[in-house]
Amino acid sequence: xxxxxxxxxxxxxxxxxxxxxxxxxxxxxxLAIGExxxxxxxxxxxxxxxxxxxxxxxxxxxxxxxVRAVVECPHCRYQGAAKYWEDAxxxxxxxLQCPRCGKAAAAIEGExxxxxxxxxxxxxxxxxx
Amino acid sequence: xxxxxxxxxASPEEIYDIELEHxxxxxxxxxxxxxxxxxxxxxxxxxxxxxxxxxxxxxxxxKLVEKLKPKLGVAVFNGDATVSDxxxxxARQQAPVVQIATVNGxxxxxxxxGKALKHVDLKKISLIFIENIGNLICPAEFPLGSKARxxxxxxxxxxxxxxxxxxxxxxxxxxxxxxxxxxxxxxxxIAELTKDVHTLKPDIKVIxxxxxxxxxxxxxxxxxLAV
Numbered sequence: 001x002x003x004x005x006x007x008x009x010x011x012x013x014x015x016x017x018x019x020x021x022x023x024x025x026x027x028x029x030x031l032a033i034g035e036x037x038x039x040x041x042x043x044x045x046x047x048x049x050x051x052x053x054x055x056x057x058x059x060x061x062x063x064x065x066x067v068r069a070v071v072e073c074p075h076c077r078y079q080g081a082a083k084y085w086e087d088a089x090x091x092x093x094x095x096l097q098c099p100r101c102g103k104a105a106a107a108i109e110g111e112x113x114x115x116x117x118x119x120x121x122x123x124x125x126x127x128x129x
Numbered sequence: 130x131x132x133x134x135x136x137x138x139a140s141p142e143e144i145y146d147i148e149l150e151h152x153x154x155x156x157x158x159x160x161x162x163x164x165x166x167x168x169x170x171x172x173x174x175x176x177x178x179x180x181x182x183x184x185x186x187x188x189x190x191x192k193l194v195e196k197l198k199p200k201l202g203v204a205v206f207n208g209d210a211t212v213s214d215x216x217x218x219x220a221r222q223q224a225p226v227v228q229i230a231t232v233n234g235x236x237x238x239x240x241x242x243g244k245a246l247k248h249v250d251l252k253k254i255s256l257i258f259i260e261n262i263g264n265l266i267c268p269a270e271f272p273l274g275s276k277a278r279x280x281x282x283x284x285x286x287x288x289x290x291x292x293x294x295x296x297x298x299x300x301x302x303x304x305x306x307x308x309x310x311x312x313x314x315x316x317x318x319i320a321e322l323t324k325d326v327h328t329l330k331p332d333i334k335v336i337x338x339x340x341x342x343x344x345x346x347x348x349x350x351x352x353x354l355a356v
Binding site: 005 | 148149151152156236238271289293295297299327
């Protein structure tokens with residue numbers, strides 16, 4: 001349940017931001033979740049919803065977008081979409097095998113889990129900038 | 130809002146988007162980098178071990194300490210949900226052991242490893258083994274500051290460990306397939322498991338071991354000294 005640690009971090013950082021903008025209500029938090037991260041979107045939503053009650057984010061929703069894996073190959077200089085392993089159980093998973101030469105590649109995208117933006121309502125325009 | 134109103138003020142129902150670009154893994158990553166810096170400045174290599182409960186992490190670490198202790202200073206950080214006493218084997222060899230009890234946590238993070246570092250004399254050691262919580266899913270997202278990661282699986286976990294938990298292997302430098310002496314009995318092919326690991330990342334070093342017969346332990350020790 002590392003989703004719980006991540007949900008706690010989301011709550012803490014957005015509460016801190018909201019505290020600095022009195023009067024504003026956080027309508028939504030938009031997340032970008034790298035597909036190389038083993039973060040279950042629904043579990044994250046569940047964890048966030050379980051801990052937001054009684055805080056200023058009680059009515060805030062989470063919007064999650066998956067970030068596709070991008071790899072770079074030090075051997076053949078390929079840069080682009082990762083090769084997927086179709087054979088894995090559950091859904092196909094991105095690998096760190098270069099799709100062009102088959103050697104080991106390094107991930108350059110898809111390894112983070114970040115708050116991209118938050119949606120505020122009820123904020124005076126001049127405070128928003 | 131209409132165009133003939135010069136001053137702009139939002140009504141409560143209006144909505145603004147504010148870019149944050151705030152990484153949720155950054156806090157841990159920063160502490161991990163600080164741990165790494167502290168380790169590097171003392172010339173210490175830390176290796177973290179991950180793997181399912183019962184895959185043989187503790188036994189493997191005990192065997193590795195046996196092999197390496199006469200040559201260099203080794204310390205072991207043992208992450209566990211509660212304090213366990215299965216590290217007697219390491220303690221008997223006079224290697225410093227720090228227990229990290231996470232209580233309800235399912236993974237170690239860089240912060241607890243940083244605290245554990247304060248409990249050993251960094252001048253006297255050159256190698257630290259960090260045993261993560263027995264879990265194949267959670268620890269992958271939380272780097273600790275180690276130089277390399279070893280994932281320990283065993284043939285008794287069945288033939289699909291890699292296919293079921295691919296994420297865990299992506300960050301590994303070495304994968305140990307333990308309990309190799311039971312492969313035939315279990316009907317599990319070490320070659321197939323190796324192929325699965327290499328499908329995910331072709332440069333991972335895969336070593337079959339049996340902590341019972343001693344097979345492969347020397348090779349793991351050699352690979353760890355080379356990271």
